[in-house]
Amino acid sequence: MEKSYQRQKPAIPEGMSKSAWKKEQKRLRWEENREKMREKRREKRKALKETRKLKNAHQPKRDKIEQQEAGYSVIVDCDFDSLMLEKEIVSMSNQLVTSYADNKKYPYRVDILVTSFGNRMKERFDRVLPHYQNWKPEHMKFTEKALESVLPEDLSKVVYLTADTDEKLETLEPGMTYIVGGIVDKGRHKLLCKNKADKLGIPTKRLPIDEYIKVSGRRVLATSHVVEMLIRKREFNSWKDVFEAVIPMRKVKKPSCGVTGDEKEEEESSNDCN
Numbered sequence: 001m002e003k004s005y006q007r008q009k010p011a012i013p014e015g016m017s018k019s020a021w022k023k024e025q026k027r028l029r030w031e032e033n034r035e036k037m038r039e040k041r042r043e044k045r046k047a048l049k050e051t052r053k054l055k056n057a058h059q060p061k062r063d064k065i066e067q068q069e070a071g072y073s074v075i076v077d078c079d080f081d082s083l084m085l086e087k088e089i090v091s092m093s094n095q096l097v098t099s100y101a102d103n104k105k106y107p108y109r110v111d112i113l114v115t116s117f118g119n120r121m122k123e124r125f126d127r128v129l130p131h132y133q134n135w136k137p138e139h140m141k142f143t144e145k146a147l148e149s150v151l152p153e154d155l156s157k158v159v160y161l162t163a164d165t166d167e168k169l170e171t172l173e174p175g176m177t178y179i180v181g182g183i184v185d186k187g188r189h190k191l192l193c194k195n196k197a198d199k200l201g202i203p204t205k206r207l208p209i210d211e212y213i214k215v216s217g218r219r220v221l222a223t224s225h226v227v228e229m230l231i232r233k234r235e236f237n238s239w240k241d242v243f244e245a246v247i248p249m250r251k252v253k254k255p256s257c258g259v260t261g262d263e264k265e266e267e268e269s270s271n272d273c274n
């Protein structure tokens with residue numbers, strides 16, 4: 001007996017061979033399927049568009065954020081090209097890109113001037129990141145001039161930041177310029193910036209990290225982290241909030257664990273920390 005659920009095949013039209021008929025059936029099925037697939041794709045695209053629209057509606061437009069000036073300036077002193085390995089030049093260049101992006105995205109921006117911008121660092125930018133030539137000067141400027149030739153006459157208006165001093169940086173003052181060393185050295189060149197600042201007669205100060213937050217390992221942070229702190233201090237006001245927002249989690253000591261073997265790991269693996 002023929003089973004009722006079996007699909008009835010259409011009869012082969014008269015005069016058509018069986019193989020031609022099979023081919024024709026296959027073509028029809030494919031046509032039918034193609035239309036369904038098209039419809040599915042259309043729906044998927046529509047849904048994706050809707051999701052993006054919703055997402056964008058809840059996100060502040062990055063370039064359209066109403067920024068205000070923090071009122072103080074930052075110099076990134078890049079006079080250390082010859083002291084860095086090639087991969088450290090790459091890391092330092094990437095940090096400058098990060099600082100530029102940070103200075104665009106937060107509510108307050110600072111004047112950032114990169115001094116001694118030349119040699120391998122500039123070569124890398126020219127070769128790999130040539131669009132930096134179109135960067136907006138209100139977010140970052142570059143000069144081949146050395147720090148010495150852009151300093152104001154009144155050196156009480158500048159501070160060279162370094163972890164190698166006991167003087168604490170308590171507040172950021174309008175009209176001041178804060179200098180950050182633009183170097184990745186993994187702790188090879190201790191006192192480098194402190195000695196340079198002393199030689200130039202520039203006061204030095206350290207970030208008051210230990211006063212507000214428990215960290216493990218060295219207190220030497222990456223240039224881009226220090227620049228980000230200077231940018232965000234105006235927004236947060238409190239150092240504690242700034243440190244908690246910017247210092248990498250693995251550097252922050254959990255209350256129960258004390259200083260651990262992380263200290264060694266810090267020295268060896270913290271590419272982003274110095």
Ligand SMILES: C[S@@+](CC[C@H](N)C(=O)[O-])C[C@H]1O[C@@H](n2cnc3c(N)ncnc32)[C@H](O)[C@@H]1O
Nearest residue numbers: 161162163180181189192193206207220221274
């Ligand atoms: C990776 S560190 C460079 C370390 C380098 N050996 C030196 O002599 O400063 C990059 C720069 O970030 C700033 N910096 C890092 N940690 C700091 C801290 N705890 N306090 C103040 N400035 C700091 C300094 O300007 C420093 O030159």
